[in-house]
Amino acid sequence: MDELLEIANRVGAALKRRGETIAVAESSAGGFIAASLLAVPGASAYFQGGGVCYTRGAKIEFMDIPPAVLDTVRSSSEPHAEILARAAKDKLSTTWGLAETGAAGPTGNRYGDAAGHTCIAIDGPVSKVATIETESNDRAENMLTFAKEALKLLEKHLEG
Secondary structure (H helix, E strand, C coil): CHHHHHHHHHHHHHHHHHCCCEEEEECCCCCHHHHHHHCCCCHHHCEEEEEECCCHHHHHHHHCCCHHHHCCCCCCCHHHHHHHHHHHHHHHCCCEEEEEEEECCCCCCCCCCCCCEEEEEEECCCCEEEEEECCCCCHHHHHHHHHHHHHHHHHHHHHC
């Protein structure tokens, strides 16, 4: 958890320095991304909000993603993460959207992904997506890893 908070502090400082804002849509990270960003003093300068969009219904209701869009891509995929990141950014009119969708464990998901699989995406001045495979079935550890990797992806593109 300490490493997650260290990354969040760096990301928060970069967002504040740049005068940029962020919204989060996460699934298998279970709120760890948002919680770590909010743990940074002064988070109100950059954090606009987010949601744990764990189900299709949450994605439709909280992120205003049309069902027809969700029908075009499967969950726990890079295109799905991109849709979530864009929806978070657009819904809250932020500079950045950050999203995560995967399978924390202890078993895989119904799409055939193993436990420890997630896709993360950022949407903003730079749009990027990545797939992470921890090869672990430790649910709590995977959730923390997913959050760390999502923030690392953002951090990498805030530095440039």
